[in-house]
Every structure is written in structure tokens, then in C-alpha cells.
Amino acid sequence: MKKAKLDLKTIKQTDKSDMLNLLLDFPLQCQAAADIAQHAKILTQRKDFTGIVFAGLGGSAIGADLIRSYLYSEINIPIIVCREYELPAYVDNQALVFITSYSGNTEETLSAYRMAKERGAVLIAVSSGGTLKEYAQRDKVSFAEIPKGLPPRCALGYLSMVPLCLLAKMGLINDVSLAVKEMVGVLEDLKNKSINPNIAAKDNIAKALALKVFNKFTVVYAAGVHFDACATRLRGQLAENAKALASSHVFPEMNHNEIVGWQNPKKLFKDFTVLILRDKDTHPRVAKRMDITKDILEKEGVTVFELWSRGGGLLSRIFSLIYIGDFISYYLAILYGIDPTPVERIAYLKDQLAKE
Numbered sequence: 001m002k003k004a005k006l007d008l009k010t011i012k013q014t015d016k017s018d019m020l021n022l023l024l025d026f027p028l029q030c031q032a033a034a035d036i037a038q039h040a041k042i043l044t045q046r047k048d049f050t051g052i053v054f055a056g057l058g059g060s061a062i063g064a065d066l067i068r069s070y071l072y073s074e075i076n077i078p079i080i081v082c083r084e085y086e087l088p089a090y091v092d093n094q095a096l097v098f099i100t101s102y103s104g105n106t107e108e109t110l111s112a113y114r115m116a117k118e119r120g121a122v123l124i125a126v127s128s129g130g131t132l133k134e135y136a137q138r139d140k141v142s143f144a145e146i147p148k149g150l151p152p153r154c155a156l157g158y159l160s161m162v163p164l165c166l167l168a169k170m171g172l173i174n175d176v177s178l179a180v181k182e183m184v185g186v187l188e189d190l191k192n193k194s195i196n197p198n199i200a201a202k203d204n205i206a207k208a209l210a211l212k213v214f215n216k217f218t219v220v221y222a223a224g225v226h227f228d229a230c231a232t233r234l235r236g237q238l239a240e241n242a243k244a245l246a247s248s249h250v251f252p253e254m255n256h257n258e259i260v261g262w263q264n265p266k267k268l269f270k271d272f273t274v275l276i277l278r279d280k281d282t283h284p285r286v287a288k289r290m291d292i293t294k295d296i297l298e299k300e301g302v303t304v305f306e307l308w309s310r311g312g313g314l315l316s317r318i319f320s321l322i323y324i325g326d327f328i329s330y331y332l333a334i335l336y337g338i339d340p341t342p343v344e345r346i347a348y349l350k351d352q353l354a355k356e
Helices: 008-014 021-022 025-037 060-069 107-119 132-137 150-169 178-195 205-215 225-239 268-270 283-300 314-335 344-354
Strands: 053-057 079-082 095-100 122-127 143-145 217-223 246-251 274-277 303-308
Touching: 008 205, 008 314, 021 025, 021 150, 025 143, 025 150, 025 178, 025 225, 053 060, 053 107, 053 225, 060 095, 060 150, 060 225, 095 107, 095 150, 107 122, 107 132, 122 150, 122 178, 122 344, 150 178, 150 225, 150 314, 178 205, 205 225, 205 274, 205 303, 205 314, 217 225, 217 283, 225 246, 225 274, 225 314, 246 314, 268 274, 274 283, 283 303, 303 314
Parallel strands: 053 079, 053 095, 095 122, 122 143, 217 246, 217 274, 274 303
Antiparallel strands: none
16 A cells, blocks of 8 residues: 655645645734724624624634634623524524625525524624625625635634624724734744644644544544634534544533443444544643543543644634644645545535525
8 A cells, every 4th residue: 555645745746726825824814814804894883782693604604613612701792603594583683793604605694694684683794705795785784805715714714813803893802913913923833833844744743643543533522612613623624625524522511422422333443533622721620521531532442642722822722723723634635645625515515506
């Protein structure tokens, strides 16, 4: 069997669509997103919202999940992420609804826009154009435009930082400018010293973990508070970039159900790996649960790896796991000999739906 490689020549030959440059530009994208929010015009002065709703799918929804996770211990009104055609019944004229669609043409998101408009909710739209931009201009809705031309999952900086910074601009959360600045610095440091393709696997955490999960079914676990979106993001990136099936769950919930399932079918466990996303400020009882769970799984013969967050502030630590995870999925795609950018089955599905 030919040995899988992660050298620069193999990367260049396999990554025909050049996702690598998009990944390397991610720290700058996050800073650019903050600048877009700073200059965006918000057409409402209201602050008396009873809830904040993010309507979006895919990369747009993950961006919202990251905001919800980051603000878990700060914001005093509920945040929900809606990945559906229809909004929940409790979304009314007291709600602030972010409509996020990278293309501006996501049919589920446009459906949610129309429903939110009918109910009198305050709307803020974020997209690179498309029908959503047309709706916002027609209805005089606050609109933040982000750059075109990226795969939606590679626009996460725009899809997360723009809404987060808009919330701060509106006075609904504390100022995040220093947190964003620190986070960009942490990501730049990671890029230059830990996950860059010029760095060999022995010193490259993303390459090393990609090699560990290669030809394995990967299960990703994280703490439910602040880091659930990191696990969801990595699962999605493994699917879209590496075209590899994976699953994810969170602590402590998985200790009340899924942990029992790690008994059968035992013959498959040799083909599984578990990746636990760790953070220094995780609740001590949750951290203890992670340690015990790791021990249980290893006794079952399951290989378990841990990936620790980097940085000081919470935003930096969340995004460090996102960034390393994105590179893990990228390098795994290279190991499988797959161009990470195309998502042919998603395109096929959209084409079939368009025929109806």
C-alpha cells in the first residue's frame, strides 16, 4: 500500500482548488470581518429584545453557534440558532433575528426571513449578495455585506465575527474589539508556528492528528459550555473537506447515554478514534468526567487523543480549536487524495431540489 504523504508537493498536487490559501488567510478574515461590522449601518436603536435568533444553515449556522457558545456566560437574553424553513412560534416582534446566508440564496434561510418579516421581528441580514441582499434593500432592513467567492465553510470569520461585532456595536454585549485582536494574534501564531504546511508532522499538531485519524472513524467530544460548536464544526469539516464520516457529542451529556454505547460492536473499535477537545477553564467536574471517560474508552481498546485550546481569552481559545480542527480536516483530505474544496453531493442535492 502506498504511504500517504503530507509534503508540500503532495499538498499542491491534491489541493487543486487552493483551499490552503483560504485557511492561511483566516486570521486576516476575522479582522476584516470586525472592520465590516464597524462600518455597517444598523437601522434600529432598540435594545429591549426578549431573544436573539440566528437563522442559517451550514457555515452560517456554525458562525451563529460560535456566538451563542461564546456568550453563554455573558448575555442575559436567550440566543437560539434555527436551521429550518420555519421559525419557532415564540419568535415575534420582540425578537432580534439575524438572517445569515453566505450566498444570499439559501432557500431555508429565505423562508425564515419572510416569516420573521411577517411577525414584525427586527431583522439584520448578512450575506455576500443574492436574493437576501435584494430582500434587505427592498424592505429597508439592516444589511452587512461580506466578500463573495469563498466556499461558505471558508467564510466562517465573516459569518461569526460580523454578527458578534454588530451585537457589541448595538450595545447588547460588551465591546469585543480587544478579544478579537487577541484572537487574531493567537491564530497568526498558530499558523506560523504549529499548523503551517511547511512544518513537519512531528512539530505540527494538525498534521500529527490527521495522520492519527486517517482511515479511522473519528468521534469528537467537547465540553457543552463554550465548546460545543467546536465539536460540531470539526465534524462538519471532516465531512466536507475530507469527505470522511464522523460524529460528535458533548460533556456532560454523553456521560448519561453515549458512554454506555462504547461496548459494542467491539470488533469495530480498532477502526475508531476519539478526539477530545480540552480547555483549561472547563468546569472541574466536567474535566474530571473527561479524564474518567478517556480511561473507560482506552480500556475498551479505543484510541483517544486530546487537543487543548490555545490563548488567554475565551474567544481565542474557542477559535484556536476551530483553526486547528480546520487544518486537521484539510490534511486528512490530502491523505485521502481528495481535493478538499468541491462538495459535489451538496451541489447535486441543490440541483435536484431546484427541479421541484
